[in-house]
Amino acid sequence: MAEIEHHDYDVVIVGAGGAGLRAAVECLEKGVRTALVCKSLLGKAHTVMAEGGVAAALGNVWPQDNWKVHFRDTMRGGKMLNNWRMAQLHAQEAPDRVLELEQWGALFDRTDDGRILQRDFGGHRYARLAHVGDRTGLELIRTMQQRAVSQGIDVFMECKIVRLLKGPDGSVNGAVGFFRETGEFVAFSAKAVVLATGGVGKTWKFTSNSWESTGDGHALALWAGADLIDMECVQFHPTGMVWPPSARGLLVTEGVRGDGGVLKNSEDRRFMFDYITDYFRAETADTIEEADKWYDNKTDYRRPPELLPRDEVARAINKEVKEGRGSPHGGVFLDIASRRPAEYIRRRLPSMYHQFKQLADVDITTDPMEIGPTCHYIMGGVRVDADTARTTVPGLYAAGEVAGGMHGSNRLGGNSLSDLLVFGRRAGLAAAEFALGSTGRPSYDAAQAASVVEHALSYFEHDGGENPYAVHEELQDTVQDLVGIIRTESELVEARERLAELRERAKKVSATGGRAFNPGWHMALDLESMLAVATCTTLGALERKESRGGHTREDYPKPDPEFEKVNMVTRIGGGAGAGAASGAAAGGGEVMVTPEPKPVMPEELSKLFEESE
Amino acid sequence: MAIDTGTKTPVAAASPGTGAAAGEFVMKLWRGDAAGGEFVEYRLPAQEGEVVLDVVHRIQAEQAPDLAVRWNCKAGKCGSCSAEINGRPRLMCMTRMSTLPAGEPVTVSPMRAFPVMRDLVTDVSYNFEVAKLIPGFQPGPPPPDGYRMQQVDIDRGQEFRKCIECFLCQNVCHVIRDHEENKQHFAGPRFMVRLAELEMHPLDTLDRRKYIRERMGVGYCNITKCCTEVCPEDIHITDNAIIPLKERVVDVAFDPVAWLGRKIRRRPSPTPAEEVAKFTGAAAASERASASSSSGSS
Numbered sequence: 001m002a003e004i005e006h007h008d009y010d011v012v013i014v015g016a017g018g019a020g021l022r023a024a025v026e027c028l029e030k031g032v033r034t035a036l037v038c039k040s041l042l043g044k045a046h047t048v049m050a051e052g053g054v055a056a057a058l059g060n061v062w063p064q065d066n067w068k069v070h071f072r073d074t075m076r077g078g079k080m081l082n083n084w085r086m087a088q089l090h091a092q093e094a095p096d097r098v099l100e101l102e103q104w105g106a107l108f109d110r111t112d113d114g115r116i117l118q119r120d121f122g123g124h125r126y127a128r129l130a131h132v133g134d135r136t137g138l139e140l141i142r143t144m145q146q147r148a149v150s151q152g153i154d155v156f157m158e159c160k161i162v163r164l165l166k167g168p169d170g171s172v173n174g175a176v177g178f179f180r181e182t183g184e185f186v187a188f189s190a191k192a193v194v195l196a197t198g199g200v201g202k203t204w205k206f207t208s209n210s211w212e213s214t215g216d217g218h219a220l221a222l223w224a225g226a227d228l229i230d231m232e233c234v235q236f237h238p239t240g241m242v243w244p245p246s247a248r249g250l251l252v253t254e255g256v257r258g259d260g261g262v263l264k265n266s267e268d269r270r271f272m273f274d275y276i277t278d279y280f281r282a283e284t285a286d287t288i289e290e291a292d293k294w295y296d297n298k299t300d301y302r303r304p305p306e307l308l309p310r311d312e313v314a315r316a317i318n319k320e321v322k323e324g325r326g327s328p329h330g331g332v333f334l335d336i337a338s339r340r341p342a343e344y345i346r347r348r349l350p351s352m353y354h355q356f357k358q359l360a361d362v363d364i365t366t367d368p369m370e371i372g373p374t375c376h377y378i379m380g381g382v383r384v385d386a387d388t389a390r391t392t393v394p395g396l397y398a399a400g401e402v403a404g405g406m407h408g409s410n411r412l413g414g415n416s417l418s419d420l421l422v423f424g425r426r427a428g429l430a431a432a433e434f435a436l437g438s439t440g441r442p443s444y445d446a447a448q449a450a451s452v453v454e455h456a457l458s459y460f461e462h463d464g465g466e467n468p469y470a471v472h473e474e475l476q477d478t479v480q481d482l483v484g485i486i487r488t489e490s491e492l493v494e495a496r497e498r499l500a501e502l503r504e505r506a507k508k509v510s511a512t513g514g515r516a517f518n519p520g521w522h523m524a525l526d527l528e529s530m531l532a533v534a535t536c537t538t539l540g541a542l543e544r545k546e547s548r549g550g551h552t553r554e555d556y557p558k559p560d561p562e563f564e565k566v567n568m569v570t571r572i573g574g575g576a577g578a579g580a581a582s583g584a585a586a587g588g589g590e591v592m593v594t595p596e597p598k599p600v601m602p603e604e605l606s607k608l609f610e611e612s613e
Numbered sequence: 614m615a616i617d618t619g620t621k622t623p624v625a626a627a628s629p630g631t632g633a634a635a636g637e638f639v640m641k642l643w644r645g646d647a648a649g650g651e652f653v654e655y656r657l658p659a660q661e662g663e664v665v666l667d668v669v670h671r672i673q674a675e676q677a678p679d680l681a682v683r684w685n686c687k688a689g690k691c692g693s694c695s696a697e698i699n700g701r702p703r704l705m706c707m708t709r710m711s712t713l714p715a716g717e718p719v720t721v722s723p724m725r726a727f728p729v730m731r732d733l734v735t736d737v738s739y740n741f742e743v744a745k746l747i748p749g750f751q752p753g754p755p756p757p758d759g760y761r762m763q764q765v766d767i768d769r770g771q772e773f774r775k776c777i778e779c780f781l782c783q784n785v786c787h788v789i790r791d792h793e794e795n796k797q798h799f800a801g802p803r804f805m806v807r808l809a810e811l812e813m814h815p816l817d818t819l820d821r822r823k824y825i826r827e828r829m830g831v832g833y834c835n836i837t838k839c840c841t842e843v844c845p846e847d848i849h850i851t852d853n854a855i856i857p858l859k860e861r862v863v864d865v866a867f868d869p870v871a872w873l874g875r876k877i878r879r880r881p882s883p884t885p886a887e888e889v890a891k892f893t894g895a896a897a898a899s900e901r902a903s904a905s906s907s908s909g910s911s
Contacts, residue, residue, distance in 0.1 A: 044691040105750030107767045114761030150749030210685045244662020469674040513679030517731040520678025
């Protein structure tokens with residue numbers, strides 16, 4: 001049996017993006033012994049990709065802004081499925097969290113009077129996003145990384161956690177993983193574990209997420225017996241690049257369509273005119289002639305159908321691709337090149353022009369882009385208590401993208417960076433207090449750890465098994481096609497069956513070569529997480545028979561007030577704590593889905609929505 | 614950011630004598646570990662629109678599942694996939710195949726200044742160790758209505774904070790690339806940028822100049838600007854960070870006027886206790902600072 005290095009801490013934080021770092025800073029502040037474990041090098045987490053900014057009602061640009069307005073915007077954006085208490089705490093505390101970063105050295109862009117500048121963003125009533133050019137996420141990461149390092153944080157880099165450890169009382173008391181660089185195993189004992197592992201994007205074929213976003217935290221929580229909620233609520237961007245490979249996943253701003261870009265299928269047809277629904281008919285141009293006049297005269301002419309709401313555009317693209325009129329690589333064409341002079345495009349869309357030229361050698365002034373729905377963010381996640389970020393399993397906490405509830409069925413831009421600051425801190429605080437309040441050291445069940453190691457190593461013993469990359473590709477194709485931006489009963493049922501087969505195949509994939517930095521082996525283990533996520537999303541999507549926010553059902557195109565009242569809860573078997581303690585069985589036990597009532601907003605907050613009607 | 618507008622060449626056009634057939638990529642990837650290794654050749658169908666990292670991923674998925682490569686965002690924002698491509702230090706995700714000579718093999722090897730772990734992955738822990746030695750940000754107490762800073766006063770700091778920590782500057786710096794023994798004396802260009810950022814931060818109150826000269830080894834830099842040339846974020850490392858730091862530490866060492874100025878301004882001159890505090894990191898320094906009347910705690 002492979003040796004297992006063992007460490008003992010008060011709090012172990014899994015994930016070193018914004019939420020994990022913020023939790024770590026808080027734990028260190030409280031003086032508890034803290035380990036930060038991350039799958040990549042410190043400072044490389046997906047948070048660095050966030051461009052827009054961090055939403056906080058500082059009121060620097062619009063003094064009228066306050067937490068109540070931010071709260072209302074957030075709930076409306078989430079189509080009221082949000083956990084009201086999370087949305088409230090988020091709106092109330094975000095300003096303090098931003099100002100705190102400034103005390104730690106962050107340099108946000110400034111207003112003329114020297115305060116933090118805020119920019120407008122979709123769904124926010126006032127200019128609210130504190131930002132640093134287009135690299136706000138990097139600024140957050142660096143600021144908190146440097147803060148934690150100067151506090152003396154213990155970091156375990158390039159370390160993948162395979163399973164959580166549980167005590168005899170059913171509480172989480174540690175985690176087992178391995179160092180990617182060496183393949184050596186490591187076990188952590190802890191009084192509390194904070195999951196801050198981010199998103200799930202790599203489960204889909206087209207995604208803006210980095211390789212790390214394989215849903216590890218969602219799966220770890222699920223296997224440890226915790227509840228997940230609303231996993232069907234996934235945010236897709238209708239126009240992400242699908243080709244060339246170097247640009248795959250890059251999001252193309254709606255501005256391209258606003259400035260004259262049109263969507264075409266493989267027959268060179270401007271197909272959006274075929275998808276104007278009755279609801280929008282009165283305000284949408286129904287001829288190319290009228291649509292083209294709108295750009296210069298917005299009062300006398302109606303809007304081009306390319307500017308219909310996001311979900312309408314997505315549904316149209318989805319249909320064209322599925323009926324065989326898509327582009328060669330599974331998308332459609334977004335063409336501004338043939339419609340506007342090169343000079344105009346460069347002037348109106350400078351950063352897009354440069355980004356595409358540099359990354360992909362795509363010249364958007366001469367060639368159409370190949371775009372399609374792209375997975376960007378998951379609103380669903382681990383069910384938590386709003387105030388403490390505590391999951392349904394004692395000793396286990398979750399914050400950031402891995403936690404569910406904050407964003408309801410749809411997230412507003414800028415709210416993810418503020419989410420990870422507010423709830424990263426709350427998770428760290430609650431975990432630290434929990435650790436301080438418990439006496440003695442957590443027990444370490446070496447046999448349990450050994451069984452996890454045995455499971456992880458089993459992939460090396462599958463002689464002649466499938467290549468894990470091939471199974472991953474098939475998983476991505478399956479969920480992209482069947483559990484993508486537009487869903488329907490028959491496809492979801494098919495997905496459920498195909499996922500069951502893929503889960504069986506994934507158990508038998510083989511890892512070749514040695515244990516040191518072996519990406520094929522890592523993929524085999526990441527596949528376990530992605531399959532768990534895909535299963536939860538599919539089951540939730542089947543059960544939520546309505547369209548709401550990021551979850552769109554072709555067969556139930558409208559929101560249903562009854563479904564507004566419930567969270568779709570996915571868990572293993574019969575409820576919290578019932579998950580296999582050893583966890584060695586990947587996804588052992590059946591994942592079940594149950595609608596359960598969501599927390600009810602108190603009167604004084606629900607009044608906010610009536611007042612503004 | 615500089616845009617490479619190199620004309621698009623047909624990918625891997627037939628070129629007699631080099632071994633790359635039409636429509637084919639020939640990649641020579643360094644494979645091995647600390648004990649040694651060699652270039653291994655992979656041939657695969659050429660595809661349009663790929664960067665080097667895409668091709669490495671295809672090799673990984675189809676031919677060598679255990680090929681080690683470090684990467685994250687694949688968009689030039691995280692600085693993970695640094696390597697030497699045809700001998701030039703670059704980010705694999707930002708190097709388009711179409712900009713490399715068509716029909717010729719492309720070599721990819723790990724960064725040379727750091728110990729190899731496996732294949733294209735190096736042990737960059739030196740950088741994280743140096744990061745621990747940087748005395749952290751230390752602001753004065755915030756005024757009642759919050760800090761104020763003018764944009765013009767933070768432009769330079771923001772330039773420095775664009776750094777994605779790809780460590781290519783560390784990799785090409787002759788001081789450490791060619792002299793392993795210097796690593797203990799010189800923090801390297803990335804950390805000169807970090808120190809310059811702290812020194813120029815309008816709210817910071819700590820004086821790190823003596824430390825930068827004596828512990829961080831700013832004097833080791835001989836201004837060859839190799840770091841600036843490879844920076845994917847176009848940070849003017851030498852001109853904007855290192856040279857001003859050199860000037861500042863010279864001031865603190867030799868300039869009597871600067872010395873006098875320091876005496877009458879609020880920045881305290883470093884005490885031996887402070888030096889120790891700095892050397893052990895900002896947490897200790899912060900304790901000292903909160904006991905001192907001249908710089909507040911936060």
